[in-house]
Amino acid sequence: MILVAQVSDTHFDLGDRNAERARRVFDFLTGLRRAPDLILATGDITDSGKPEQYEQARAVFAVDIPVLTIPGNHDDRVAFRTALLGVPAASGPINRLHRVGDLTVIALDSSIPGEAGGALGADTYRWLRAVLAETPADHRILMALHHPPAHLFSPIVDEIALAEPDRLAEVVAADDRILAVLTGHAHSPATTTFAGRPLLIAPSTATVLGGVWELELPHHVMDYAPDPAVALHLIGENRALTTHFRTVPMSGHCGHAQ
Template sequence: MILVAQVSDTHFDLGARNTARVERVMNFLTGLRRRPDAILVTGDVTDSGKAEQYTDARAALRTDIPVYAVPGNHDDRANFRSVLLGLPASDEPLNQAHRVGDSTVVLLDSSVPGQAAGRLSDDTLDWLRATLDAAPDAPVLLGLHHPPAHLFSPVVDEISLLDPGALAEVVAGDDRIVGVITGHAHSPAATTFAGRPLLIGPSTASILGGEWELELPHRVMDYAPDPAIALHIIDEKRRLTTHFRTVPMGGRVAVQPSR
């Protein structure tokens, strides 16, 4: 089996708060008895795409566990590449495939420069099809920032993934794809997409309510809850299991001893 941690919507903004929350999460992950095989950051690494924000992110996310990150709508592709990843700056979509244990993790860049909503470009979809053609007969986990489904989130549903049909066709047609993970919603959530699990990782920075709790335009973001993450397991039967975990900023409190 492989264990993949998902950290999302970290929104590094040059303030101490969001950085401290990611540092706490990274301490939690690196201190686990069974450490993750990889850590995936599903977009909105920074709040406004500034180079200095990526400098902070790079420092806070540094670990000996592989960290793979993909841009969200708050990111800047050029700074993301050059400062966070140490690659030549470019505004092209940042799509990636990584081997994690016996599985393949494919990260798709759904960001559209200057827009809050997401879209997979024709080039990205072509890249995805070619990457899957070349991938081994092993489980595939797909990650992107924008959820390709309605989440009953009045804020995010207005700016989710546009035209998800082509992605749905690819997912439905490939048995190796065990599930799709996204960020963007700032709320841990689970649904389905093209017949597979669609899992939305929470933000480490804040919680965004659903239509049953938001009173637009007020009370949009809730900054009170502790940071949260998702832990994804792909087992020998190619089954995806996900746990959502809150990481207390105050450290561990009373644990009931087992009898």
């Protein structure tokens, strides 16, 4: 079994609230009887892309489990590289790769500097095709990005989702190794299908964003009351993917069954 934990939209903002909620989730993950093989953070690591916010995130992400991060629309590519990843400054997309066992996790940068919506550029598609070509034929693949490439019935996110989703769908549909597409951005756990595969949207650790059935715009957009949550993706020996969404309490007992 391979276990990938997905956190999203942590929105580190130099305040205590969001940092403590993310820390609580990371404490939960590191305390599991079966530790995750990877923690995947699908964007909006910070609230406004300041170097100090990435330093705050880096302190929470410093655990004995590999952490794979990609930017979201609230992030800044230069500060993301220098302050979070500790690599030289650059302005191009931050596409990343992690392999564990026979699982390949491909993380794509769907952010557009200065814009809320998302897109995958020509450089990213070239990189993606090269990675797919070099990935062993017997590997299973999880593809991750920040912006969902599907309609989620969200009065906020649907207006700033991934542009040209059909282009990505062609790539996904053509590769049987891809088990699912994972995203964030929606601040709500959700599932649907995309290119014939599961599209799994992780909850935010910071807030919950309601859907069209419950929001009265422009008011009551974000709910700050619910506890943070995480998605747990398990790939079994039968090569099937199972996902659990788990709430992590901010008060009271947060231990694990013995």
